[in-house]
Amino acid sequence: MTVARTRLPLLAAGGVALFAGIAAGEGRLGWPTAGGGLMAVHGPLMVCGFFGTVIGLERAVALGKGWGYASPAATALGGLLLVAGFPVGGAWALVLGSLVFTLMSAAVLRRQWEVFTAALGLGGACWLAGNLVWLSTGAPQAAVPSWAAFLVLTIAGERLELSRFLPPWRWRIPTLLPVLALLLAGAGAAAAGLDVAWSLFGLGLISLTLWSLRNDVVRRTIRQPGLTRYVAVCLLSGYAWAAVSGALMLGLALGEGGLRTDAALHSLFIGFVFSMVFGHAPVILPAVLRIAVPYKPGFYGPLVLLHASLGLRLIGDLAEIHAVRQWGGLANAAALIVFILTILVTVIRARR
Numbered sequence: 001m002t003v004a005r006t007r008l009p010l011l012a013a014g015g016v017a018l019f020a021g022i023a024a025g026e027g028r029l030g031w032p033t034a035g036g037g038l039m040a041v042h043g044p045l046m047v048c049g050f051f052g053t054v055i056g057l058e059r060a061v062a063l064g065k066g067w068g069y070a071s072p073a074a075t076a077l078g079g080l081l082l083v084a085g086f087p088v089g090g091a092w093a094l095v096l097g098s099l100v101f102t103l104m105s106a107a108v109l110r111r112q113w114e115v116f117t118a119a120l121g122l123g124g125a126c127w128l129a130g131n132l133v134w135l136s137t138g139a140p141q142a143a144v145p146s147w148a149a150f151l152v153l154t155i156a157g158e159r160l161e162l163s164r165f166l167p168p169w170r171w172r173i174p175t176l177l178p179v180l181a182l183l184l185a186g187a188g189a190a191a192a193g194l195d196v197a198w199s200l201f202g203l204g205l206i207s208l209t210l211w212s213l214r215n216d217v218v219r220r221t222i223r224q225p226g227l228t229r230y231v232a233v234c235l236l237s238g239y240a241w242a243a244v245s246g247a248l249m250l251g252l253a254l255g256e257g258g259l260r261t262d263a264a265l266h267s268l269f270i271g272f273v274f275s276m277v278f279g280h281a282p283v284i285l286p287a288v289l290r291i292a293v294p295y296k297p298g299f300y301g302p303l304v305l306l307h308a309s310l311g312l313r314l315i316g317d318l319a320e321i322h323a324v325r326q327w328g329g330l331a332n333a334a335a336l337i338v339f340i341l342t343i344l345v346t347v348i349r350a351r352r
Helices: 002-028 038-064 066-084 087-111 114-138 138-163 172-191 197-215 226-249 259-289 299-319 324-352
Strands: none
Touching: 002 038, 002 066, 002 226, 002 324, 038 066, 038 087, 038 114, 038 138, 038 259, 066 087, 087 114, 087 197, 114 138, 114 172, 114 299, 138 172, 138 259, 172 197, 197 259, 226 259, 226 299, 259 299, 259 324, 299 324
16 A cells, blocks of 8 residues: 555656647647647657656666666655656656656666666667756657657567467577567667658568568467456457557658647557557566556556557548547547546456
8 A cells, every 4th residue: 555655646747648638639730629738749648747757657667776766756756846847857857767767778788788778778778868858949840759669669669578488499589680680770860860760660560560460479469368458458469459559650750740740649659568568567567566457348448448549540540531630539438538537447346
């Protein structure tokens, strides 16, 4: 109980950033929301304020060092400052949080030198680099490739760690290295202002999908019942969206706006990243907050809504039908909210 009470405020602050980011995103689509004034920081709220806080909290728990909690504390504060209308102070707090996160990654790497810990460390470094780009330029869009690399490399590192439960294959690591190189090259090219950045990153996403279909444990766990199969379905559907995002990024110029960019980025952040969140939340929450999240078949409901709504949004994007992409975006938000409510109801019933 004490652990949950000390970590829950950080998770709650991340939730504030999430809901503010959702409202800002709906405002960008033209819906009248209370987040209209936050549209310029939609990306930082979602990637740094929410994902940064949640992943930082998970990493601090795993590291087991008190100083590590400075990372989610700083990013939680940064998200709240953005919501309160202090973008510069929020950016500085997020830089501090990502710096501590990078130091945590370095500590893990010293403790256990493996390719998956190196991938996790590179992800943290990309996050810090993206925050510094945003702080120096004041343009969140300039930092998006680095922020994307942070989330993708974090997921890739965690999935690589689990691949050790598969039979040994001598080409597992050698075939992953070019994938990581493409993702890092894309982020680096974006920092250098090169138009080829998104094409490189897109090739990395497509390659990651192909690599994962051969090397991820989901090839086996999809055959098992209950929570194990649910997680596998989340992951496989997420990989499909990663491939879609990668294909849409090919030929996309750095800094190019428009509907194709919207489709590519939301295929990645909603389709790929949030699919991973849906799949891992019932496993991670018990470890972080020490609360029971028993599996329920109802978990599939928000997942189906997430994919259906994202498909609708992409149809609106690619066919240039604004009303369709608006309703798809609204249903995206509904899927996230329904998922959170589903988890809350499941936890409350389990406690009773």
